[in-house]
Amino acid sequence: MAVVEAPPQTPVPIVTKSKDTRKQGSLAAKLLTPTMGVLLLVIGYPILAAIYQSLYSQNQGTDADGFVVQGDQFVGLGNYAAIFSGDTGVRFWNAFYNTTFFTVICVVIEVILGVAMALIMNKAFKGKGLIRASILVPWAIPTVVSALLWRWIFDSNGIANKLLGQQILWATDGFQAKAAVIIADTWKTAPFIALLVLAGLQVIPAEVYEAAKIDGANAWRQFWSMTLPLVKPALLVAVLFRLLDNLRMFDLPYVLIGPQKPSVETISILAFLENTNSRYGPAAAYAVVLFLYVVLVSYAFVKLLGADVIGDNRAKTPKAAGRRRGLRTVAKGDTP
Amino acid sequence: MRRRPLAVGAFVAATALLVSACGGGSSSSTSSGNAPAALDGVGPITLVQGKDTSNFVQGRLDAWNQQHPDQKVTLIELPEDADAQRAQMIQNANAKSDAYDVLAVDNVWTAEFAANRYIVELPTDTFPQTADFLPPVIDSAKYKDKLFAIPYASDGGMLYYRTDLLKAAGITDPPKTWADMQADCTKVAATPAGAGVSCYAGQFQKYEGLTVNFAEAVNSAGGVITDPSGKPDVNTPAAKAGLDFLVNGFKSGEIPKEAITYKEEEARRAFQEGKLVFERQWPYMYTLAEKTDGSSKVNGKFAVAPLPGLNGPGVSSLGGHALAISTYSKNKKTAADFINFYTSKESNTIQVQQASLAPVYTSIYDDATLQASLPYLTTLKASILAAQARPKVVRYGDATLAIQDAAYGAIQGNMTSDQALSQLQTKLEALTSGS
Incomplete structure (x- = not known):
């Protein structure tokens, strides 16, 4: 097998802690304060407000004159308990299953297609620029618009049925609705993965492949032993993006198939429906549950697969990372 | 990147804030049996409805604004989707905003809007024209036998x-x-x-x-x-x-x-x-x-x-839309006057011709010239007269x-x-x- 050397790393100067660094530290803290303040305001505050709201419930009972009794009640974890029990529990677990199902299936298909597209785009051929631009068109279209486009395609008299020569009612509740969502989602976001992977591919030096050729590695071997490991950091970031995006999937099933279809109902849709019926507490509870699920999945993903999202692994432990990650460091710095 | 899944949370939270900010406001609720509060306040107002596709609404507003330069009505167009319209109206009411004065409500929202006090009860004697409306139509604008909206368009299958x-x-x-x-x-x-x-x-x-x-x-x-x-x-x-x-x-x-x-x-x-x-x-x-x-x-x-x-x-x-006055409107007198103008028989006749919306006046259905141009009117009248409101x-x-x-x-x-x-x-x- 081809042995690939990691490029030499610039040694990080070891600086002992001194007055200077401490001064620098406090200056850095001051300089970062405004940014932190803004982040707290736009990220921290909404999370806290949502958690706070999820502990309250809106009165929906009416008095003798038929007027709704005003005001919120503190219910503690009551909204959460309600999510997991009885009919709402069945509905929640169905939505939870759908969310997970869409995420896993869509991401797997999108990764396979995306990598294939990237490999093709990475080859030098005439009209490469045009192909690259056109392959990105689906990604540039807003999800709601693409959902509308696909709704026409999947209409009972639409082109999908014409091509298949069958009368499939895609927009009805059932497995075909799931398939429609998966197809539309793949169409839209496989190019996104392709683009990120392409960026990763382009920094793999040509010498690596030349060496492999001399060593007699065939194309398949080259792909598995060199291309894939070298492009892995970029690919992992792309997959993480897609995971997070798919876990909060809302617009595609809602517009393409419609609300109230158990086969495509996701957790985001449940939160939205509660909100439209003025039950802000339960809606916030759904949103918080989804938030925790997303945090859990992304944490597990980063820990298990070592996706280097923030690009700080090298800075923290330069030597260990250099040894352990060997090949991976090549494409570092190209992740968006 | 972690920000994206929070969009839902942030949205819910933002809405939640509005609610908690105004929770507990018992307001000056009228007790049962009392006459509805007087409609006071004169000045510019807004009319809130879906898209004005036929340009009929703007034409009526221009006519009104010419006669009442100090009480101008501005049209606020909401999305075409009915659910989105309802959501925005509720949001506005939860914020106790006076941005919306006259609301065009779908007749199935009447009960919800009235019970939540998003809209005010209307005194029947201020709107005498309602006596000439098709009975099921005016009934659809009532909640617990009290009038909360004045219908301007009906609909029947x-x-x-x-x-x-x-x-x-x-x-x-x-x-x-x-x-x-x-x-x-x-x-x-x-x-x-x-x-x-x-x-x-x-x-x-x-x-x-x-x-x-x-x-x-x-x-x-x-x-x-x-x-x-x-x-x-x-x-x-x-x-x-x-x-x-x-x-x-x-x-x-x-x-x-x-x-x-x-x-x-x-x-x-x-x-x-x-x-x-x-x-x-x-x-x-x-x-x-x-x-x-x-x-x-x-x-x-x-x-x-x-x-x-x-x-x-x-x-x-029974389908149809009616005009209601937002509880938080400052110019309710103007709003009531405008509703009277907008739901007049003259206005309703222009409406069926220009916007093809089913009229609410019984007499318009019996108009021979209109029947000639709109041959379905007689059938539609029968349909609406026998129609049932949704729950x-x-x-x-x-x-x-x-x-x-x-x-x-x-x-x-x-x-x-x-x-x-x-x-x-x-x-x-x-x-x-x-x-």
């Missing part, structure tokens, strides 16, 4: 049928009952022109239109969803007969399978392409299906009749979803009519049990 196909099959009159309709379809199918044409369709996609069609089927069979006092009473043999009409229609193929994906527009396309003998549809289709520019294959070949029922004429669901439930949003769940499950064949209705009864009881 009608049976569109293919005169050419019926004639070829030797049928002279449109069907009055479901059985007649099925018999007519059998006859039409036997003719060469009728081969391959499906019998009947309405709107059966899972959305508000399904609630309308389900309610019509149930009411046309003599059943009810909620009784006059508002109590759910849908688990009855009559309601079952109504639901069975739809379920069996799908089973036998009289209703084409693809009709389960039909909303208004899909159903209209199917009828205009000549795929249906009968279709349940709103009056808006009439002028579109009469077009001679090639968009409709059935122009001149169809007519309208009242909806058929189980043992006689059927019952339509007046404060939590209508939940109620209509429960109805759609039951109806969709039954026509999809996932549950029997009995199961669907008993499940619906249980859900509606929970929704209307109140405090």
